[in-house]
Amino acid sequence: MLAIGGSYVSDHDAYDDLARLEWLSPPYMEKPRPTYTGLPKTFDYNAKITLDVDLPTGAENVSAIMDFGFATHGVHMDQRLVGLVSELSHNKTKLTVTGPPSTTIYSPGPAFIFVLADGVPGFGSKTLIGTGTQPPVDEDALANVLSTPPLYLDKWIAAHPGEPVPAPSTPA
Secondary structure, three states: OOOOOOEEEEEEOOOOOOEEEEEEOOHHHHOOOOEEEOOOOEEOOOOEEEEEEEOOOOOOOEEEEEEOOEEEOOEEEOOEEEEEOEEEOOOOOEEEEEOOOOOOOOOOEEEEEEEEEOOEEOOOEEEEEOOOOOOOOOHHHHHHHHHOOOOOHHHHHHHOOOOOOOOOOOOO
């Protein structure tokens, strides 16, 4: 799925002499679509945000986030859809949305927020799930990794039998 609500499928053969790209435009692309404003740059776990929404007449609401994942070497990974708890105001102009409950449900990082009205998605907007701060460094784990000789040292060890392995340098 793309941020505009449509999707495409791509393919190629092993010899790169045939490539296909097919645009899929579902019927909902022609219907009135919801819009919203007020999405913050970061959206923390269990936090509540309020979006200003403009819904098609008579529409219900659902909000969801989707991580489009990433693709490499023909394999697409980490795509997920997480429905979010949301509540529409009585006058249907404000949508209060609660962030994902934990990092086990949605990993920290980029996400697209979609507001759906009766199954018709509006345009997705990008935000960052979590606070955007880096997790704490496990100094013991880092020291362990740095004390383990990399595989390329096997050649050095073979060329210098009986000599002690040089101490690894620590990153700056």
